[in-house]
Amino acid sequence: MLKNYLKIAWRNLRKHKFYSFLNIFGLSLGLASCLLITLYVVDELSYDRSFAHAERIYRVNADIRFGGADMSLAVAPDPLAFTLKKDYPQIEQVVRLRENGSQLVRRADATENLKEDRVFFADSTFFEVFSLPMLQGDRHSALRNPNSVVISETDARKYFGETNPMGKALMIDNNTTYTVTGVMQDIPAQSHMRDVHMLLSMSSTDESRMNAWGSHNFNTYILFREGINAKDFEKNFETILQKYTSKWIQSFLGSSLEDVRKSGNYLVYTLMPLTNIHLHSDRTAEVNANGNIQYVYIFAVVAIFLLAIACVNFMNLATARSANRAKEVGVRKALGSERSALVSQFLTESVLLSFFSLTLAIVMAYLALPLFNNLASKQITFPIANMWFWLILVLTAGVVGVLAGSYPAFFLSAFQPLKVLKNTIHLEGRGSGYLRNALVVFQFVISVMLIVGTGVIYRQLDYIQTKKLGFNKDQMLIVNDAYALNNQVKAFKEQVMRLPNVASATVTSFLPTPSSRTDHTFFPVGQMQQDKGINMQKWAVDYDFVKTMQLQMAGGRAFDEAFPSDSTGIVINEAAAKVLGYKDPVGKKIFGYEDAALTKRVDYTIIGVVKNFHFESLRKNIGALSLILYKSSGSVVFRMKGGDAPQTVAQVEALWKQMAPGQPFNYRFMDQDFDNVYRSEQRVGQIFITFAAISIMIGCLGLFGLSAFTAERRTKEIGVRKVLGASVVNIVALLSKEFIKLIIIAILIGSPIAWFGMNHWLSDFAYHVDLAWWMFAAAGLLAVVIALLTVSFQSVKAALMNPVRSLKSE
Incomplete structure (x- = not known):
């Protein structure tokens, strides 16, 4: 019996090649995407579990x-x-x-x-x-x-x-x-x-x-x-x-x-x-940059969405095409077929199609895994030897097949053969029409949410890239490990400063990227009470730091070699001045300790206040910061004038090798450092837009199939309308408006859900874009345009058909 079911199922798949292709390709694309994201989520959840105990x-x-x-x-x-x-x-x-x-x-x-x-x-x-x-x-x-x-x-x-x-x-x-x-x-x-x-x-x-x-x-x-x-x-x-x-x-x-x-x-x-x-954990002094559980949740939801869209697409097309087989059901029942046999036949076809899709999905995922690893910065491998992996895949394909085939199986098998064969039953009942409409709305609700999410993520990344930070990160060459120069750090700085493309330079271990941090407690002189203390970062810099970073002074002055007393001077930022409670902090004295044992007290005089600048991630508010003069040998930073950067790097490297033979020359650019801070967001944006595009593609495959089915079902109606004078535009509008209504309903449902989700994501940033109404309107418009382009192809094709061909049999 099973052999007979499989033989008939195979014949039906071959008979309707177009719809079989749409079903198999759409479902396999969804399964492959879901599989890749699942491997990513499992990898993220497996951290540190390999250690015993x-x-x-x-x-x-x-x-x-x-x-x-x-x-x-x-x-x-x-x-x-x-x-x-x-x-x-x-x-x-x-x-x-x-x-x-x-x-x-x-x-x-x-x-x-x-x-x-x-x-x-x-x-x-x-x-x-x-x-x-x-x-x-x-x-x-x-x-x-x-x-x-x-x-x-x-x-x-x-x-x-x-x-x-x-x-x-x-x-x-x-x-x-x-x-x-x-x-x-x-x-x-x-x-x-x-x-x-x-x-x-x-x-x-x-x-x-x-x-x-x-x-x-x-x-x-x-x-x-x-x-x-x-x-x-x-x-x-x-x-x-x-x-x-x-x-x-x-x-x-x-x-x-x-x-x-x-x-x-x-x-x-x-x-x-x-x-x-x-x-x-995203705390200060982590051993490594960590992941983010929010992104695991986001990707898990995206995986579920993709699988849901693919399954809905699969079910929708199966339900639509099943009505054309009503007479087949009537004949089979008239010849003595039991309802259970018909149900088994439809479910067998659906499960067979699902397993074809699974096979193709596994091949797709395997081939796409290297690209996905590069995109996600992972080293995920395909768990070929894991039996649980295969068992879950087989069960998933079986469940999808049964769910997708259940409605047409039980709906069609219930028809009375006499009514079907005499054409006295309405094959496109309200139930199946409502179900398909609901499924189309569900698909595009998810698509709208993913479009909005992609737009918000990219707008936030653009905001990060273009926001004024209070310093200039462009054209900044950072030469690492200046201590390898020993006592020639100053000479190296001066030699590089003679290059025509170098504007200024500073030697420091502290830079306005989140990698630099050292916290110290200061007190106003004469007021060492615990409620008078201020905790702020203390950066050791040289005379040229403020100039090279192009920081702006809000009051007082920066360090100047003309003032020997600057050795005990300190420059604070506006945030520190606010915490200290000074309207005019210049000239005020504060003190702190140079060691953890609190034995080396140093008194400082505030000589200037620098305007607030973002020295940490935009996820955090600007905190208190101080600058002191101190000999440092962490990095030498050069501001270039914008000329030939590779040539300048080569010249700097030549000077390095001359002054520090045998020491590796390591350099980076500050804007790259800044970008690395938000690398996880950039990866999320790239992955998000990739799978958003896939979800839209799957939804469009289903919409394409449904529009083709609708045009086919209404061929004679279109022929009559054309004979009575309907234009191509009238026919296209007639066939398209039903789908556009569904897309508009999806926009109205999906937009509030997307607003809630993205508002929660943005709350992780102290500085972020606002969610504007036009972002949702643009996402909705894009969904409508995509739907129109998908549907209009079949609509125009049907509208251009010669009405004689569709009416000659009447």
Whole structure:
């Protein structure tokens, strides 16, 4: 029986090639898109789950309000980790990471350095918390001794050409030798620590033993024992604050913890599950730039939408075409076919078509995966060996086939054969017409929402690119690792300044991109009370920083070599002046400390106020900032005049190689840095517009098929109207207006939903575009135009047909 069902199903698919193609291609396109997005979502949700006991590992976060600033930190004080381990038996082990930034690294016996972007100090307990396989060395002692280093398998091959460089030496920043005591397997790409390739022993830095309860610099992780509830454990942080932190506050501010809280300030420690970090954490001092759970939700919804549009399209065409088979049903029933057999026949055809679509979808997704990986900046692989993957695909195809074929199967199989064969039954009943209309509206509701979403995302990205930031990011060449020049930094700057295309230059470790940050607390001189403190960033700059960045002064002046007293001068921004409460802060004195131990006090005189500029992401409001004169060797920044940039870079590189032989020349442009901050939004925009276009294409395939079916069904009516004098325009309008009504209803339904969703997305930015009415009107107009172009092809074709051909049989 099944063989007979399949044979008849195959004949029907071949008989109606056009509609079979529309059905199979539309559904396969939707399934392929849904499959790619599902692989993306699964990849995002899998971060850090490869570590053993991942469900028992938590990171300590700190939320601080002090001095007019709110800070959400992914770091904690240096003594917190091992204090918790000592005081609470619920904790099995702890580990701290301390970022050491980018470093120049080479073998001790080599002369050429390589750039290592992310180097971290780590406690010897690192491999007891994170179950990363060790290829060489002992996991318990590899990071125990000072000047020990554990490198990844990739770095072992990069520096030594082998995976067993045990006992060999690496020179870090041309001044410290570290001995390789271990080689670890590369940290998986699906980890928030994915870019960590080099771990230096924490005992190599004195910062790890400063006992500074007020200085937050260490990513701190806790491995709980079995059965411990982390939420319940968080209550113990209040004890830590009272027992340890309060003493530091008393010595620093002369106030109690209670007084600090009464003034509206606070310090709160919380625990974040390791597996939540990638998608739920966007704090200061993250180990890596993380993902965003919002985008996972968005893409999951888009995947559901695409699959829904494809299924609706499939069902719509199946329902429309099924009416033409009413006489077939009548004959079959007259010859004795049971209703159950007819239902089975229709469902078999639908499921067969669905499996054809699934096969094509798998091929499409497999071929498109490299392009999708490039678009999404991922390394997703096709899970060919995963049986669950195939089982879910087969079940999905089966469910889609059954759902799509259920309405025509049960609707047509209920016809009475006598009425059908005598043409006394209305085959296009209200039920099927209403159903198809509802499905068309549903399709275009989704399409309108995706069009609006795409437009809003791109408008926000354009706003980010064109917004006045308070500094000029264009034509700014940044030469990294200026410390490799040793004592020739100033000479290098002066030599490059002689190039004809260079306008100005500055040496600094701090730039107006979110990668630069250092927070310090200042007080007005003579007013060291906790309610008078101001927390702001402190950037070490040179005399040319303000000029090179083209910052604008709101009052006072910038640093000037003509004033020796500027060595203790400070320039603040308008936000800092507002927090201090000074109408005219120039000439006022403030003081702060140069060290976490609070032993090196420095008094500063405010010499100028710079206008607010965006030194962080546009997701955040502009905070308090200060500039001080201090010798720095992080980067040398050159403002070019707009001439031949590649030639200028080549000239700068030649001077670098002359003054720093053997040191890698690394450079970047500031506008690229700025773009990188919003790379995730750019990827979202590109993915969004791709799948929005696919959803519209699928919807148009269905609309094209329905318009062809409508024109075919009304052929004789069109012939009569033409004989009675109807023009081509009249016929096109007649056939199109029904669909346009449905699109307008879809616009009215989809626009409010799109407004709600995009308003929520924009709320993540402190600075964003407004949702204007014309954006929704433009999206609606685009949907109408697309629908008209789709429908009009069949309408015009039907209207131009010779009426004699359609009426000669009457």
